Amino acid sequence: MKSQFDLQSFLPFLMHHASEKVSLGFRDIYRDRYRMTRSEWRVLATLGQYGALTATEIVTHTGLHKTKVSRAVFSIEKRRWLKRRQDEKDRRVQRLELTAQGISAFTSLCEAGVAYNRKVREFLGDDDFARLSDLLIKLNDL
Amino acid sequence: MKSQFDLQSFLPFLMHHASEKVSLGFRDIYRDRYRMTRSEWRVLATLGQYGALTATEIVTHTGLHKTKVSRAVFSIEKRRWLKRRQDEKDRRVQRLELTAQGISAFTSLCEAGVAYNRKVREFLGDDDFARLSDLLIKLNDL
DNA sequence: TTCATATAGTTACATTCGTAACTGTTGTTT
């Protein structure tokens, strides 16, 4: 019913607002520093954290669409931040691995990421920050 | 530092994942039922809840970019779900108001929205749901 | 072997998006 519906307390709206707020704050950093898109940053971060992966494995880790991953990989490759290696056993597969430059960019953004995370944690307070993280993780199983 | 950085606990990632999860669940409803985009749904909902508004007021309420609002209004108008009325005093301004059909679509989606919200609340439990809402609202002031 | 099916990843195309520039109107300064 219309009367029971309140936009301000509708969870998809609340989540989206908050998510934009939090995401865009950090996006400014990788965008201004390296002109990266979010997909590119996420691929870089995933490769940085897990080492060499295939495109499909990146899809699994990030939940990004495979075309986004394909394009992000291409773009990161153009920057010479990653190199591809054909898998010997299965020639459909390419192992993707960051170059020294890629790792260096990743490390630089990690520092910024840690600082940003700390900023948000200080804003919310340790307890609320932990609570929020737990709740968000719980929502993955929705 | 790279070592201190963990993707899984990085708030922008957590938020975005959770937000997509929650938002897409409801998007399926308005998309399948009316072929609406998110912008269109948000404009419809805002007009439904607050009555007649100008485009700029919708921007203020939703945080949507003004071009998105402009396009969404045009598209909703094409469906004959809203009508424009020129403001007499300021001819730059248009008052936007839902038609009976628009209100009917809004009402129908409100029911679905209430049901969806309830589903998520039952999944999380009342306490966690309330806590999450509070935390998300708090983040608006970040 | 051969045919069908599945998978990794890319590309084409149409849609959506954001930035910036634009039109038209109002308000302010001189």
Next chain:
DNA sequence: AAACAACAGTTACGAATGTAACTATATGAA
């Protein structure tokens, strides 16, 4: 009043997106 800044809303254009079709390789069954 004339000139100029501010504002409501739209449009143009390039970039990013999602869907679906595609290429190439691998796997499995007949």
